[in-house]
Amino acid sequence: MLTSFALVLGLGSLAFAAGGVPFIEKDAPDAAVEAALPDLDPTVPDRVEGAEKQETKDEAAKDEKPAAEGTKADVKDEPSDEPKDEVVEKDEATDEEKPKDEPKAEPPELVILHPEDGAKVDDEKIVFEGEVTPGTRVFAGKWEADVTDDGAWRIVLFLEPGTQTAKFHAESDGGYAEAKVTVTRVVPDEPKDEPKDEAVHELVAHQVYGSCEEPVPYDVFWGETAPNAYVLVWSEYGSAETYAGENGEFELRVDFPNAPYGQAFQVKVKSIDQIRYFEFVSYAPGHEFSAHQVHGAGEEPFDVFWGETGPGEHVLVWSEYGSAETHANAEGQFELGVEFPEAPYGVTFAVKVKSMGQKIWFEFTSYANPPEGGGA
Structure with a gap:
C-alpha cells in the first residue's frame, strides 16, 4: 500500500517538471506529504528514487517561491541604501549653489564738458565732449558719440546760425540719462571779399x-x-x-x-x-591843338572859330557872354560859330578855345545895339 503511493507520487513529480502543472492540489495539506516521505520502500528502483528527489526538489522550490516573492517586495519597499548624511550634504550643497542677489545697476551719469552752456562760436562745425559712466552709449539724436573705455565721449555736430540747444542722452543697463547745452553760432554781417x-x-x-x-x-x-x-x-x-x-x-x-x-x-x-x-x-605828334578866329569884332555879336585837335576830341569855346562846343572830326578838324547876345556895346572881352587840355585865347568886340544918341 505504501509502495504504490510512492510510485504515484514519483510519477506525479515527473509530470510537474515536464508539464509545469503541480501535482499536489492547493488544498492538500503539506504535512501529509512530509509524513509519507519516511515510509518509502528502499527497494524501489533508482529512477523512482530519482523521481522522489526531483519531487522533493520541486516541492522545496514551490514552497520557497512565495518567500522569494515576499523578499522581492520587501526589497522594493526598503529605503535607499545611501547614507542619510549624504542626502543631507547634497541638499546643503544645492543651497550653497543658489546665486546670491547682485546689486541693482545704477542709472548712468552724463556730463557735458565742452562747450560751456551759453558759448558763442563762429564756426558751423563744433566738437562736443564730456564724460559718462564707463560702458554707457551716448547719442545726439540718432547719431552715436565715440566713447572710450574710461567714459570720455566726443562727437562733432554742425550748427545753424543763431542760438540752439544740443541735446544728448546716455543708455546703459542701469537706465537712461539726459543732458543739454545751449550754443550760439555768430555769423558776420558781411563776408570779406578779399582773403x-x-x-x-x-x-x-x-x-x-x-x-x-x-x-x-x-x-x-x-x-x-x-x-x-x-x-x-x-x-x-x-x-x-x-x-x-x-x-x-x-x-x-x-x-x-x-x-x-x-x-x-x-x-x-x-x-x-x-x-x-x-x-x-x-604829347604824341599829330595831335597838336590849334585854333583860329574869323572876325574878332562886328556889328553882329557873332564869331567863328576853327582849327585842329585830336580826332574826335571835344572842343569848347567859352566867354562870359556866350559859349559853344563841338567835337573834331576823324581828321581832328573842327569849326563852330558862337553868339554873344549879351555882349556890351563896344567892350572887348576874352574868348577861350579849349581842347585836349590846352587853351588858346582870343578877343571879341561887339558893336551891336549901340546906346541911344551914339554909336557908329
Missing part, C-alpha cells in the same frame, strides 16, 4: 614816365602788393591788368592811344582794395 592774408599787405606803386611823345603814348607802372594779387591800372583813355608774382611784385605797360594832346589826366593803380593815383600827359 585775410591780403589785408595785411600794403599796395606800393610807382610810375616811370608821367608823359610821352610817342605816336602811341604809354607809361609803365610797377610796385608791390600781396602775393598773386590782382592789379588794375585804369584811366578813361587806356587801361591794363595783371597779377603779382609769388613775392607780390608787379610791372606792366599801359597804352593811352586816345589821350588828348597836352592834357593831364588821372591814372589809378588798384589792388587788394587799395588805390594809388597818378597823372599822365600825352
Whole structure:
C-alpha cells in the first residue's frame, strides 16, 4: 500500500517538471506529504528514487517561491541604501549653489564738458565732449558719440546760425540719462571779399614816365602788393591788368592811344582794395591843338572859330557872354560859330578855345545895339 503511493507520487513529480502543472492540489495539506516521505520502500528502483528527489526538489522550490516573492517586495519597499548624511550634504550643497542677489545697476551719469552752456562760436562745425559712466552709449539724436573705455565721449555736430540747444542722452543697463547745452553760432554781417592774408599787405606803386611823345603814348607802372594779387591800372583813355608774382611784385605797360594832346589826366593803380593815383600827359605828334578866329569884332555879336585837335576830341569855346562846343572830326578838324547876345556895346572881352587840355585865347568886340544918341 505504501509502495504504490510512492510510485504515484514519483510519477506525479515527473509530470510537474515536464508539464509545469503541480501535482499536489492547493488544498492538500503539506504535512501529509512530509509524513509519507519516511515510509518509502528502499527497494524501489533508482529512477523512482530519482523521481522522489526531483519531487522533493520541486516541492522545496514551490514552497520557497512565495518567500522569494515576499523578499522581492520587501526589497522594493526598503529605503535607499545611501547614507542619510549624504542626502543631507547634497541638499546643503544645492543651497550653497543658489546665486546670491547682485546689486541693482545704477542709472548712468552724463556730463557735458565742452562747450560751456551759453558759448558763442563762429564756426558751423563744433566738437562736443564730456564724460559718462564707463560702458554707457551716448547719442545726439540718432547719431552715436565715440566713447572710450574710461567714459570720455566726443562727437562733432554742425550748427545753424543763431542760438540752439544740443541735446544728448546716455543708455546703459542701469537706465537712461539726459543732458543739454545751449550754443550760439555768430555769423558776420558781411563776408570779406578779399582773403585775410591780403589785408595785411600794403599796395606800393610807382610810375616811370608821367608823359610821352610817342605816336602811341604809354607809361609803365610797377610796385608791390600781396602775393598773386590782382592789379588794375585804369584811366578813361587806356587801361591794363595783371597779377603779382609769388613775392607780390608787379610791372606792366599801359597804352593811352586816345589821350588828348597836352592834357593831364588821372591814372589809378588798384589792388587788394587799395588805390594809388597818378597823372599822365600825352604829347604824341599829330595831335597838336590849334585854333583860329574869323572876325574878332562886328556889328553882329557873332564869331567863328576853327582849327585842329585830336580826332574826335571835344572842343569848347567859352566867354562870359556866350559859349559853344563841338567835337573834331576823324581828321581832328573842327569849326563852330558862337553868339554873344549879351555882349556890351563896344567892350572887348576874352574868348577861350579849349581842347585836349590846352587853351588858346582870343578877343571879341561887339558893336551891336549901340546906346541911344551914339554909336557908329
